[in-house]
Amino acid sequence: MESDQPLRRKRTDEIVDAIKRTIVEHGLQPGDRLPQERELIEQFAASKGTIREALKALEVQGLIRTRTGPGGGAFIERMSEQRAMSLLSNFLFAKEISIADIYALRKVLEPLTAVSAMANIEEAGYRRLADIIAIYDHEPADAQERWDQRMAELDFHSVVAEYADNALLAFTCRFLQRLLKEQAVCRDIYRQPRPVLRQRGIAYQRELIAAMRRGDADAVHTIMSDHMAYAEQAMLDLQAELQGDFLHDPVARGQGEVRRRATIG
Amino acid sequence: MESDQPLRRKRTDEIVDAIKRTIVEHGLQPGDRLPQERELIEQFAASKGTIREALKALEVQGLIRTRTGPGGGAFIERMSEQRAMSLLSNFLFAKEISIADIYALRKVLEPLTAVSAMANIEEAGYRRLADIIAIYDHEPADAQERWDQRMAELDFHSVVAEYADNALLAFTCRFLQRLLKEQAVCRDIYRQPRPVLRQRGIAYQRELIAAMRRGDADAVHTIMSDHMAYAEQAMLDLQAELQGDFLHDPVARGQGEVRRRATIG
DNA sequence: AGATATTTGTTCGTATGTATT
DNA sequence: TAATACATACGAACAAATATC
Numbered sequence: 001m002e003s004d005q006p007l008r009r010k011r012t013d014e015i016v017d018a019i020k021r022t023i024v025e026h027g028l029q030p031g032d033r034l035p036q037e038r039e040l041i042e043q044f045a046a047s048k049g050t051i052r053e054a055l056k057a058l059e060v061q062g063l064i065r066t067r068t069g070p071g072g073g074a075f076i077e078r079m080s081e082q083r084a085m086s087l088l089s090n091f092l093f094a095k096e097i098s099i100a101d102i103y104a105l106r107k108v109l110e111p112l113t114a115v116s117a118m119a120n121i122e123e124a125g126y127r128r129l130a131d132i133i134a135i136y137d138h139e140p141a142d143a144q145e146r147w148d149q150r151m152a153e154l155d156f157h158s159v160v161a162e163y164a165d166n167a168l169l170a171f172t173c174r175f176l177q178r179l180l181k182e183q184a185v186c187r188d189i190y191r192q193p194r195p196v197l198r199q200r201g202i203a204y205q206r207e208l209i210a211a212m213r214r215g216d217a218d219a220v221h222t223i224m225s226d227h228m229a230y231a232e233q234a235m236l237d238l239q240a241e242l243q244g245d246f247l248h249d250p251v252a253r254g255q256g257e258v259r260r261r262a263t264i265g
Numbered sequence: 266m267e268s269d270q271p272l273r274r275k276r277t278d279e280i281v282d283a284i285k286r287t288i289v290e291h292g293l294q295p296g297d298r299l300p301q302e303r304e305l306i307e308q309f310a311a312s313k314g315t316i317r318e319a320l321k322a323l324e325v326q327g328l329i330r331t332r333t334g335p336g337g338g339a340f341i342e343r344m345s346e347q348r349a350m351s352l353l354s355n356f357l358f359a360k361e362i363s364i365a366d367i368y369a370l371r372k373v374l375e376p377l378t379a380v381s382a383m384a385n386i387e388e389a390g391y392r393r394l395a396d397i398i399a400i401y402d403h404e405p406a407d408a409q410e411r412w413d414q415r416m417a418e419l420d421f422h423s424v425v426a427e428y429a430d431n432a433l434l435a436f437t438c439r440f441l442q443r444l445l446k447e448q449a450v451c452r453d454i455y456r457q458p459r460p461v462l463r464q465r466g467i468a469y470q471r472e473l474i475a476a477m478r479r480g481d482a483d484a485v486h487t488i489m490s491d492h493m494a495y496a497e498q499a500m501l502d503l504q505a506e507l508q509g510d511f512l513h514d515p516v517a518r519g520q521g522e523v524r525r526r527a528t529i530g
Numbered sequence: 531a532g533a534t535a536t537t538t539g540t541t542c543g544t545a546t547g548t549a550t551t
Numbered sequence: 552t553a554a555t556a557c558a559t560a561c562g563a564a565c566a567a568a569t570a571t572c
Contacts, residue, residue, distance in 0.1 A: 020529045052318060053318055053321045057321055057325045059322075060321075060325040060326060061355055063355060079356040079358075081356070084353060087327075087349070087353070088353055090327060090328060090349075091344040091436075092432075092433065092436075093344075094343050095432045097432060101431045101433045102433060104377060104431055105434060108377065109370070109373065112373065116369075166365075166369055167360045167362060167366065168360070168362050168367060168370060168444075169369055169370060171356075171357075172437065179433075264288065264289055264328065
């Protein structure tokens with residue numbers, strides 16, 4: 001029988017919630033300071049250890065940050081995108097996300113992001129994109145460079161997302177890119193040589209930039225859709241090749257299983 | 266001057282990372298137990314308080330859960346979807362997400378989810394959907410029931426997402442639904458009476474179920490797209506009405522500002 | 531049902547590290 | 552350099568929860 005919820009909440013959790021409430025009620029903004037440990041100890045009639053556990057919980061949630069020294073204490077903090085993605089990764093860690101799953105979202109979201117970003121990119125943004133393309137504009141000399149090129153290809157889309165107005169959309173796209181970077185299946189694929197795909201991807205991205213420069217939203221949407229469809233197919237093909245190898249190489253196959261899960265945020 | 270990264274990492278964080286590594290390396294699965302506090306104290310040569318802070322950090326990240334008593338200790342845990350959404354909400358808390366932002370994603374993702382769910386729903390699923398529609402199949406008697414109906418309308422889509430194969434897609438859709446439930450702007454809107462929208466929404470959902478039953482993927486996609494576009498427009502219209510009110514009522518306007526941010530997960 | 535043993539949860543006192551003045 | 556104010560870490564003891572007998 002599954003045990004039901006504990007009726008008596010832990011003291012630490014009560015304090016965490018109480019502090020969260022005061023943050024909201026007082027409308028505390030990043031940089032504002034919470035009462036110091038000593039005051040919190042008095043306020044909640046709790047010991048130092050309990051208060052510290054509560055503050056640790058808030059810190060992990062990206063809500064505060066503590067500093068030592070005079071004038072130090074716990075300060076309100078904006079959660080970084082990186083931390084948000086790490087926490088979300090911990091959730092999807094056990095969920096067996098496939099390449100097709102990721103691209104199902106990318107295929108519809110990246111085009112929206114590109115269109116949304118188009119109006120805001122300006123010349124400096126185009127230069128940034130050109131600089132990134134330059135990273136994979138040539139055959140890689142070694143495995144390391146090949147890997148860096150794959151990562152840079154994803155960074156291209158990350159930069160585009162930076163200019164999108166819709167923060168929710170941009171975050172989702174960037175998270176999908178991160179998933180591709182960290183999923184073990186993808187890591188294996190990215191290690192494989194694939195010169196044709198590289199050149200084709202660049203062609204798409206150059207077309208995309210041209211369409212953006214002339215403000216052609218329809219073209220931007222279409223090009224990015226095609227780009228994503230092509231990228232997905234290429235990934236799936238390479239995955240099929242890899243799995244074909246595994247069928248004839250039990251050792252590598254076993255490693256593939258073990259390495260499916262990469263890291264915890 | 267911005268202080269650079271602390272060269273000396275905190276003891277607690279080192280221990281957190283060390284434990285995470287052992288979880289990954291040993292391939293620990295939900296239900297497996299970590300060493301007890303006493304052993305961890307020995308293993309890391311740290312004090313009880315430090316170990317407890319580290320365990321608290323892991324607990325907040327949804328990676329473990331602790332139990333008292335004989336045979337108790339820290340057990341590996343799968344992060345619940347609810348916790349993942351709470352943590353993600355903390356990140357988007359400060360990001361000023363608009364209704365249009367949310368619907369930009371819903372318009373393209375909900376149709377995909379519905380199509381993906383179609384093949385798995387079966388008769389029991391259709392009954393669940395019918396039961397939910399029954400909640401808002403009539404005029405609400407009071408404000409409370411009106412509110413419950415708005416929530417149930419979102420639950421309809423949540424149930425559909427349950428049957429989708431793509432866990433990433435389903436999670437995203439359900440998170441968007443949660444955003445609509447918790448965003449203060451939306452809460453104000455949902456409180457407004459809107460009989461026409463209610464009936465129109467039901468019509469879409471009934472058509473959707475019919476299309477799903479006959480396995481017509483194209484129709485499912487189209488109907489859901491139209492449904493979302495209609496829902497967005499209705500929300501935006503109601504929002505415009507509300508803001509019109511605010512223009513003539515500085516007090517309510519101020520409240521709207523204050524209440525924009527609802528809660529912290 | 532009640533006693534007991536085991537393990538986390540909490541408290542207190544103290545000492546150390548770190549940043550500001 | 553020294554004094555100060557704050558977080559960080561340690562250790563021993565006690566309280567509360569819970570599985571087992």
